Amino acid sequence: MVYLTRKAEFSASHYYHNPAFTPEENARLFGKCNNPNGHGHNYTLEVTVKGAVDTRSGFVVDLKQLKDIMNREVLDALDHRFLNKEVLEFLTQIPSTENIAIAIWRRLEPKLKSAKLHRVRLYETPDLFVDVFGEEDRGPA
Amino acid sequence: MKAHLTRRYMFSASHRLHSDDMSEAENQATYGKCNNPYGHGHNYNIEVTVSGPVDAQTGMVCNLVVLDGFVHREILERYDHQNLNLLPEFVAAVPTTENLCISIYEIVKRGFSAAHLERVRIEETMMNSFEYTGEASC
Numbered sequence: 001m002v003y004l005t006r007k008a009e010f011s012a013s014h015y016y017h018n019p020a021f022t023p024e025e026n027a028r029l030f031g032k033c034n035n036p037n038g039h040g041h042n043y044t045l046e047v048t049v050k051g052a053v054d055t056r057s058g059f060v061v062d063l064k065q066l067k068d069i070m071n072r073e074v075l076d077a078l079d080h081r082f083l084n085k086e087v088l089e090f091l092t093q094i095p096s097t098e099n100i101a102i103a104i105w106r107r108l109e110p111k112l113k114s115a116k117l118h119r120v121r122l123y124e125t126p127d128l129f130v131d132v133f134g135e136e137d138r139g140p141a
Numbered sequence: 142m143k144a145h146l147t148r149r150y151m152f153s154a155s156h157r158l159h160s161d162d163m164s165e166a167e168n169q170a171t172y173g174k175c176n177n178p179y180g181h182g183h184n185y186n187i188e189v190t191v192s193g194p195v196d197a198q199t200g201m202v203c204n205l206v207v208l209d210g211f212v213h214r215e216i217l218e219r220y221d222h223q224n225l226n227l228l229p230e231f232v233a234a235v236p237t238t239e240n241l242c243i244s245i246y247e248i249v250k251r252g253f254s255a256a257h258l259e260r261v262r263i264e265e266t267m268m269n270s271f272e273y274t275g276e277a278s279c
Contacts, residue, residue, distance in 0.1 A: 018198055029199060031206065094200030098144040102195065105142065127149040128205070131190075137143045139259070 003118055004060045005048040008070055010079035013040040014095040017084075038082055043100070044123040045074065047108065049115035061115035073107040097122055101130045109134065145192040145259055146202045150212055152221035155182035156236040159226075180224060185241070186264040187216065189249060191256035203256035211253050216245055238265040242273040250275070 015038045016030035026034045033039070047070060051060045081087055083095035089103040101122040109117045119140070123129040133139060158175040159168050168176045175181070189212060193202045219228070225236035234240045246261040260274040 016200065020198065029204070093197075096195070096200030098146065098195045098202055099200045101144060102142045129147050130202075131145040131147070132142055133145075135142055139145075 001050055002053055002060045003048050003050045005046050006066055008045045008075060009042060010075050011040060011042050012078050012081050012083050013038040014083040016094050041124050046121040048119040050118040051115035069111045073111055074104050097124045097130045101132045105132050105134060143192055144195050144202050145190055147188050147190040148208060150187045151184055152217050153182060153184050154220050154223050154225050155180045156225040158235055158237060160235050183265050188262040190259040192259045193256045207255050215248050215252055238263050238271045242271045246273045
């Protein structure tokens with residue numbers, strides 16, 4: 001089994017707000033992230049796939065295909081968007097780093113054919129990142 | 142779906158690697174420049190990884206303000222700009238980054254209950270890093 005990781009970057013704006021909470025609760029819980037006009041990040045995405053190395057091609061996955069899937073399914077939808085207003089998943093849930101990573105997993109996983117998605121890692125800043133390993137999370141190993 | 146959240150922190154501290162159980166020659170051979178009696182220092186980058194289900198109300202594994210508050214109070218205030226050799230946990234143990242990693246893991250494990258602690262990772266320099274995930278996984 002070999003693990004292959006491809007990186008990408010996108011920039012997007014968001015804010016954290018739960019309409020079920022009072023304005024005071026939202027402000028207390030989410031702090032500066034609750035500003036309704038939004039704020040932005042340069043997100044760094046790492047997509048790790050795993051699989052056996054194909055004996056003919058020497059590849060775990062065709063990188064061009066992986067790049068195309070990442071562009072089509074994730075970057076075209078999220079890059080330079082206001083996530084709360086323009087991305088389906090976040091019309092009804094908070095676009096936290098956790099939820100964005102899960103949404104990216106769910107967008108990519110069904111589209112990958114030859115290699116299996118192992119991990120989605122999403123950096124919101126260099127000091128904060130989230131990993132997801134799918135529904136059957138067995139952790140990093 | 143479960144998510145693993147990692148937060149990075151930094152502190153600066155000095156230490157000297159020296160074991161009272163070894164002769165001077167053995168200490169020199171084992172620790173090399175790190176055995177310099179006057180000590181030396183590092184900028185330690187700490188990664189704390191916690192995991193759990195994402196709360197449907199908040200979108201979070203745990204509130205970052207709570208995690209940051211705990212780590213600042215219990216880890217950074219304890220270690221930043223200190224000589225590690227003088228701290229109680231390193232009176233009997235050599236303040237290697239392995240032992241520092243275990244000490245920090247134990248403090249977080251004991252005191253932080255808002256999410257499950259997965260691991261503590263420390264970069265002592267850009268070239269050296271250490272991880273501890275608890276006894277059960279060893």
